Amino acid sequence: MIFEVFRQERKGQPFQHAGSFDAPDDRFAEIYAREQFGRRQESAALWLVPRAELREIDDFPDEFDLKYRRVDGYSIKTRLREARERAGTLVSDESA
Amino acid sequence: MDTRSQEFLEYVQSGGQVETGDWMPDEYRSKLVKFIEMHGNSELMGVLPERDWILRAPTLQRKLALTAKIQDEVGHAQLIYRVVADLGKPRNACLDDLVSGKSKFHNVFHYPTKTWGDVGVIAWLVDAAAIVSQKALLKCSYAPYARIMKKICWEESFHILHGRDVILAMVTGTQEQFELVQEAVDRWWEPLMHFHGNQIPAEEDPMYVWRIKSQANEEARQQFLDGYVPQIRELGLEIPDPALRKDEETGQWHYTEPDWEKLRAVVTGHGPASQERIAFRRLSREDVAWVERVVLAEAA
Amino acid sequence: MSARTELLLAIADDELVLGWRDSEWTGIAPYLEEDVAFSSIAQNEIGHARALYELAAAELGTTADELAFDRRPEEYRCAPLVQLRRMEWARTIARHWLYETADEIRLDVLKASDDSAIAGIAAKIDREEAYHRMHAEMWIDRLLATDEGRTRLNEAVDELWPYALGVLDADLQGELRRRAEERLGRELPDVEPVSRGRHEAELRDLWEEMTIVRRSAPAGAQW
Numbered sequence: 258m259i260f261e262v263f264r265q266e267r268k269g270q271p272f273q274h275a276g277s278f279d280a281p282d283d284r285f286a287e288i289y290a291r292e293q294f295g296r297r298q299e300s301a302a303l304w305l306v307p308r309a310e311l312r313e314i315d316d317f318p319d320e321f322d323l324k325y326r327r328v329d330g331y332s333i334k335t336r337l338r339e340a341r342e343r344a345g346t347l348v349s350d351e352s353a
Numbered sequence: 354m355d356t357r358s359q360e361f362l363e364y365v366q367s368g369g370q371v372e373t374g375d376w377m378p379d380e381y382r383s384k385l386v387k388f389i390e391m392h393g394n395s396e397l398m399g400v401l402p403e404r405d406w407i408l409r410a411p412t413l414q415r416k417l418a419l420t421a422k423i424q425d426e427v428g429h430a431q432l433i434y435r436v437v438a439d440l441g442k443p444r445n446a447c448l449d450d451l452v453s454g455k456s457k458f459h460n461v462f463h464y465p466t467k468t469w470g471d472v473g474v475i476a477w478l479v480d481a482a483a484i485v486s487q488k489a490l491l492k493c494s495y496a497p498y499a500r501i502m503k504k505i506c507w508e509e510s511f512h513i514l515h516g517r518d519v520i521l522a523m524v525t526g527t528q529e530q531f532e533l534v535q536e537a538v539d540r541w542w543e544p545l546m547h548f549h550g551n552q553i554p555a556e557e558d559p560m561y562v563w564r565i566k567s568q569a570n571e572e573a574r575q576q577f578l579d580g581y582v583p584q585i586r587e588l589g590l591e592i593p594d595p596a597l598r599k600d601e602e603t604g605q606w607h608y609t610e611p612d613w614e615k616l617r618a619v620v621t622g623h624g625p626a627s628q629e630r631i632a633f634r635r636l637s638r639e640d641v642a643w644v645e646r647v648v649l650a651e652a653a
Numbered sequence: 654m655s656a657r658t659e660l661l662l663a664i665a666d667d668e669l670v671l672g673w674r675d676s677e678w679t680g681i682a683p684y685l686e687e688d689v690a691f692s693s694i695a696q697n698e699i700g701h702a703r704a705l706y707e708l709a710a711a712e713l714g715t716t717a718d719e720l721a722f723d724r725r726p727e728e729y730r731c732a733p734l735v736q737l738r739r740m741e742w743a744r745t746i747a748r749h750w751l752y753e754t755a756d757e758i759r760l761d762v763l764k765a766s767d768d769s770a771i772a773g774i775a776a777k778i779d780r781e782e783a784y785h786r787m788h789a790e791m792w793i794d795r796l797l798a799t800d801e802g803r804t805r806l807n808e809a810v811d812e813l814w815p816y817a818l819g820v821l822d823a824d825l826q827g828e829l830r831r832r833a834e835e836r837l838g839r840e841l842p843d844v845e846p847v848s849r850g851r852h853e854a855e856l857r858d859l860w861e862e863m864t865i866v867r868r869s870a871p872a873g874a875q876w
Contacts, residue, residue, distance in 0.1 A: 259435075274500075275504070276432050276435065276500075276501055276504070277435050277439075278431060278432075278435060278686050279435075279444075279684075279686060280686060281648045281649060281795065282795075284787075284791045284794075285648075285686075285791060285795075288690050288784075288787065288788055288791065289686040289687075289689070289690055291690075291784075292686075292689050292690040292693050293428055293431065293432075293686065293689055296424075296689075296693050313374075315374075397680075400679070400680035400681075401680065403680075404677075404679055404680045404681070406866075407676050407677075407679060408673065408676070408677065408862050408863060409862055409863065409865050409866045410866070411722070411864075411866040411867035411870075411876040412718045412722075412867075412876050413699060413702070413703045413706075413717060413718055413721055415876055416676070416699060417696055417699055417700065420676050420679055420692060420695060420696050420699075421692075421696060423679050423680055423692070424679055424688075424689055424692035424693070424696075426680075427679070427680060427682075427685055427688045427689055427692070428685075428689045430685055431685035431686060431688075431689065434685070444685075469866045469869075469876075519876075522875045522876050523876070525875070526870070526874055526875050526876075527870055527871065527874055529869075529870065530870060530874065637681040640740075640741070640742075641681075641682070641683035641684075641742055643742075643801065643805070644683035644684070644742050645683065645684060646801070647795070647796065647799050647801055647802040647805075648683075648684075648795055650798070650799045650802075
């Protein structure tokens with residue numbers, strides 16, 4: 258079986274994919290993961306998952322360009338300038 | 354080249370990264386497999402010159418450090434062959450080709466080790482030459498390989514330090530110990546100069562074109578010389594190449610042109626220890642073939 | 654030499670020689686993942702030897718390296734079990750498991766020692782060897798799960814059994830037998846233990862190789 262290993266460098270850090278290896282079963286996998294990714298105490302923790310259990314999703318369609326959910330869907334420069342002009346708070350060298 | 358491959362080429366040449374499931378041109382895939390497989394083979398074969406010395410290490414500390422270094426190399430082989438397997442060539446197929454002589458491994462591992470001086474020189478200088486290449490591979494266009502190179506580079510840095518420590522103990526020890534180191538340097542210099550490969554320009558090197566390698570052979574060699582010639586000379590050791598010198602204006606190192614035919618002969622299995630090592634791998638693999646059979650059998 | 658030092662040296666020599674033997678698999682173990690794991694076990698054993706030698710060295714006014722390398726082969730106190738050279742995987746696993754089982758019994762006694770340094774080091778070694786035992790148990794289970802594995806394991810155990818008994822003092826051998834027989838689900842042969850004090854020819858070969866570089870320079874040379 259192929260196992261994937263995710264390791265955490267330090268507590269508080271995210272778990273990141275570190276590699277994969279072959280093992281006959283869970284017990285062997287635990288020992289091998291421990292040795293291959295932790296023998297120098299270089300990882301705070303490891304997650305071990307059989308590759309067959311992992312599912313990847315790598316397509317994210319956006320047919321209608323629904324940008325309102327993202328920061329780049331907003332352009333406030335023009336209206337902000339207008340509002341400042343009206344309020345008399347526009348500083349002359351302001352560009353935004 | 355067809356359009357799709359051309360686009361792919363431009364993509365990787367502008368820094369694009371490739372993942373395992375991505376479409377890739379056949380040529381890219383086959384070059385990739387060949388390159389990465391050779392690296393895996395080298396880590397595995399690199400173990401053989403060194404492991405005898407685990408048994409002869411003269412202190413407990415050195416024994417532990419050398420065992421750990423070789424253990425790292427085995428671990429690297431495991432990570433690397435796993436990448437190759439995910440590209441479609443299983444580990445056992447790689448090992449079959451290795452022991453039949455069909456596939457290659459780096460020149461330096463075709464040479465015998467004769468003394469404890471070799472142990473120091475290999476860990477210090479051979480690993481240093483390797484790390485120059487390996488750092489460049491951090492930028493490999495094939496991302497799974499680039500990612501494992503991080504762990505490999507991190508672990509190699511301890512090897513070089515260990516090697517240098519071994520050398521320093523000897524060059525500050527007895528006269529005989531100093532001479533052991535010098536003699537090892539004398540023997541390993543040619544393989545070290547061969548290590549990064551011939552001076553093929555980057556644009557003519559397919560590995561570079563596809564951004565599998567991100568640096569030309571000569572660039573790597575110059576980096577190695579820049580970093581390590583001063584380190585060697587400052588210990589009072591001599592380098593057996595009278596032509597070796599740095600051009601202060603251009604910053605380029607000049608050296609006696611290595612015999613590239615000899616390099617070719619070595620990596621095609623005609624090095625001083627090539628056949629012996631391949632045979633050893635083949636036999637030890639046969640001895641333990643039953644283990645995989647038993648271990649991979651369905652659990653009762 | 655005090656009884657305490659003799660004891661420390663016996664266990665240190667066991668761990669040194671077994672670690673030396675186990676390290677011989679580095680690079681050529683049955684497969685890569687196991688190679689990495691087994692190499693850690695070998696390193697741990699050398700680490701245990703070093704810690705034990707350091708305790709003994711303090712008493713004897715010498716150093717761990719001098720105790721590990723600079724005695725004559727006849728002066729080593731390791732059990733014959735670890736002296737055997739068996740570059741065969743079933744025998745390696747059998748020895749590993751038998752040794753760890755015996756060592757667990759031995760360490761249980763030492764952890765209860767009045768001597769706090771000995772009790773302390775025994776506890777540390779035992780904590781690390783919990784992982785070794787896990788590894789050995791896993792292999793025993795896996796070998797016992799197939800006909801071929803079981804046959805090979807049993808052959809190996811039968812060959813090593815008299816030596817395994819010899820790791821322990823007479824009063825602890827019964828416990829080793831009990832645990833081994835329960836684990837294997839069969840009776841083990843009634844044999845004379847091959848006890849400490851006997852030096853196999855293989856130990857001399859090991860010593861020659863182990864000390865070849867060290868002996869090439871005058872005593873006290875730095876490496």
